[in-house]
Amino acid sequence: MRDVNLSVFPAEIFGFLGANGAGKTTTIRIIAGLIKPDRGKVAIGGFSLDHDFIKAMSQVGCIIESPDMYKFLTGMENLQQLAAMSSRVTQQRLDEVVEMVGLKHRINDRVDTYSLGMKQRLGIAQAVMGRPRLLILDEPANGLDPAGIAELRQLLRRLAYEEDMAVLVSSHILAEVQQMCDTVAIISKGVVLKTLKVKELGNDVVVEWQVDKPLLAIELLKGNWDIAAEQTRKNRVKAVIERVMVEDINQTFINEGLRLAYCEAHGSTLEDLFLNLTGGVEIV
Amino acid sequence: MYRLVQNEVVKMLRKKRLYIVLGILLIMISAFAYGQYHSLDRTREQLAKRIGMTDTGDWRKLAEQQIIDMKNRLDSHYMDEEHNSTTRVRMEQLQYYLDNNINPVDISGARFTTRFIEQSIYLFLPLLMILLAADMVSGELAGGTVKLLLTRGVPRWKVLLSKYIALLLLELNVVFFTLLISVAVSGIFFGYGGWTEPVATGFQVAAGKLITSNVVNVPQWQYLLMVYGLAYFVMVVVGTVSFMISVLVKSTAASIGIMLSTLVSGTFLSSFLADWTLPRYLFMVNMRLTDYISGSLRPIEGMNLTFSLTVLAAWMVAAIVVSFWYFTKRDILV
């Protein structure tokens, strides 16, 4: 892990996207104080993890890697155990979060009878019950059915926008992050490659031209708009540009005497971006 | 902190660990009592065969004779004082048996309860402690639940301390139930009496010799408390070492395995103690504390109750230091 510099703000859902083994969980463990970094600092709500561990961690609710719970206790007993570790959570609040995650009917059953989705819900319940300022969810959609994922999405939005939580969600599923998050950080091999707002994503398109003089096209793009383009096949040039510029560029190409045979624009999705950035690392 | 300890105790109870331990105790004590009961029958038979003691009253004659002989012995000025104090103590005991009409061969519930601890202090009770302690931390590591505990705004040392206190509480419960079960079960076989029966204690070891000049009789109940006090000490030490192992390794099976082999190696190393001084600094060869107070040990130069208690205490302190140091430093990767 190096050069990881992340800021998560209240009322924001922050997505942390990376392939398996890219360093998502390690980063999250460092934020949650489970691993001590060799260098660098973590501050939560203004409190440094090194110096004010208790104050910092009191503002965090998290699920890390998997929603592990005591299997020999019931769901409610699990929550009571964890509630006993902070002074803020009342039984009333517990009932409230159980209702919120939709576990009301099964909360008095032992956890070893739960499905993965139910464990995930219980995990979310324990993470949010203390009304944390920072909610960290590692792969929260694991084990949830599509309806469950939709519910989770709504829940997270409510927590972030109504209760002003900062929500940090890690995932390796692109679509999920794109739908759920406001901001995305893309991580690969321990390095954060890019941080961007999801709503800005649609503005860029990937355009591919088929021209007779690809080198000239690249030169023109570089010279006129400072756009880095690349030659993909014999007569093809590809670049990421803002959607509104496509017409200008085509006009310029023709003016400069290029024979433009073909022009194709893909709406740039997170997937394109991700593949572009990580050089096509295997992703599920 | 109070609620943290409560949490840990509830977890132990719900894991059924305590109940398993108590169940094993019940079975073992019943088996031991049954065995004692039968070997008692055989002892009686053998005695009857050897000295013709058939009538139940015959032991009185024998005891009376022995008391007379011992008086005789005390009068001889060729006996050293050391011999005399054991003789005197033995006389008091016989006199008690005569006064209360108890056949000294018989076992009372109280005597059985003491004997059970004496037999189990170096292996059986420590094994139960391992069952209790071995997965206290490693279980949380293996189940991943340690993440829940350490991301709560509670410092790590407090989490570990609450676990340790819970362990001490449960160990005290095991001591209590050992006493309760063995009194209750042995009472069925041997009756519920014998609490005031005199027991010799006060043996000392110096320069590799058993010194009996301080030997006195104490009532059985007091001796019982002494034995249980020592047993609890041993249990705490084994529990603490086991707790440390459970902090150091991730798997409960490995943790139990390490402790088991350590204990077994203790019984094996004990046989070298007289000639080889190194093993005496290991905790597992110093657990037969009750042998020191009952005077039934093979005296070994340089080993006495104080020595063993010191070795055990040193191990306990070391185990606590290592546990807390490692637990507060380690990275949690599960």
Next chain:
Amino acid sequence: MQKRYSWYGIVAIALFSLIFTLFGFVQTIRFTTGSPVSQTATAPGTADKPVKEGNIINVFIIGDSIAMGIGDEKLQGIGGYLKDLMKTQTPRDIVVDNAGIDGLKTAELLQSIKSGRMDNALKSADFIVISIGGNDLREIQRLTDVSREAAYQEKKAAYLAGLKETTQKIRALNKNSVLIFIGLYDPTGQDNANENAKFVSEWNYQTQLLVAADQKAIFIPTYDLFKLNLDRFMAADKLHPNSTGYQMISYLISKDIENMLGQL
């Protein structure tokens, strides 16, 4: 709610246990590490020793429990009865000193003689009664039949060597005293009768041979005396003689030394 109850139960039991185990622990420390009680009794060997005076006959009894008088409900032992019997034979005062220790074996007797603690008593004794060997022989009783014979031979050889050295040591201190060896009897009755009889008789015979080598030593046979009279002569422990048994042994001794007594 059930959880609350069990929690309070656990804590209550723990507190209770803590109190009683702590109490026991403190008691243990108190009993076991206290400094040894100062002994008021006089050290062995320094007690007022019978000193040889013209008008006194000293009898010194050494050896095992039979020397000590174990089993005698009247607390007299050989010393007591022998003294009474000798009084009828001589006008002089009889002083009996008993150094018997129950369970003593031949090697231990030899050791205590070598230690010099009994030197004074041995030097001044006119008669030295020795009862030893019974505990050596008794050790082989626990063995199985196969190893018994070999163990017996070994024990016997060790016993005879020990007895010989004991006699020599005593003679080095006191040339004139009369040594009186008490023979062994068989306390077991019918059990293994043949084998035991052989063992004990052989043992006694060898002892007798050794005794015969000393001019002023005699052997008191007890085997036949007890053989048919076990019920009458044995104490409740079925191992030691009772009062009657001790009287019989003392009687045999007194008869054997009657003549000798007159010459002193």
